[in-house]
Amino acid sequence: MLLPIIACEIGFWVVLVLALVARYVLRKPRTARALLIAVPLIDVVLLALIVIDLRGGAVADWSHGLGALYLGISVAFGHSLVRWLDAKFAQRFDGAPARPKLYGWERARQEWREFGKAILAGAISAAVLLACIWLVGDASRTAELAGWLPRIGLVLGIWGIIALSYTVWPKRAPSVSAPDGKADAASRPPR
Template structure:
């Protein structure tokens, strides 16, 4: 059931985001659009409440509980960037705004970009791990929360791989502009 809530929240995120942008640009209702965009994080609160309620009712944590925490952490860390990304494209398409900003392709600007993105990933990791740790403490039953502990390890491995594969790699071997 929690997997269904995660999917519904992901769909809800994009629906609320699209509604806010449609109201802001094609419908020319910027205040309504801003109000809808402010509601985007409420979708995350629904997921948090559903996951906590499921654990509180005595469920044994499984992959979906860890996925919910990871989704929440990375949604908080990358949510603003995703809204800005979509807003730039909508403004360009429907309001005559400038073309969307593309990430740098090479040089130190690319390296800084990779470090900045990894920093957001690190924030998402920290939030997800804090939520997982809070759930482990809240449930207070090692047998029921073993999967949450495993998720902390998986997320930690993923953030280290990301660190080495992108920002560190770009720092050591920065991409050069084609001539």
């Protein structure tokens, strides 16, 4: 089951890059849209492969759990990844400005938004795992899938601590030095 997961991950990035090349390099927006529509189909293919494998009598191993985790991450973070890579292509090929780095409360809010996506990814992954356990209906064949649920909880707990750390200790913008080498008071972030 590991090879289909790797193939789907590679397929995700290949189709995404091809869509952006069609949009920015070849200037074919219709082709780019068609390729972007194909990106979620890769997730559907992976889900079908996991279900077919388990329903066909396979004993779940760690790769089935990894596939469920990949599906959750792909659904929850896929749109953000597409936007991020689209901005990079726009910057490179259309001269769009780079996004400014975030500091302080803006950065903390961004970390909480990402944590929200992680919760969504965890919920989707857990739902896929539980659905596979239910579909197979044999606890001896799906014990490995049940073992992924606490792992998801652990990752979410660590992610939440990281988001909290940006709230408690906000990241400060670097100070800009004046020509004399001393930090400019106007450039220091407010406390």
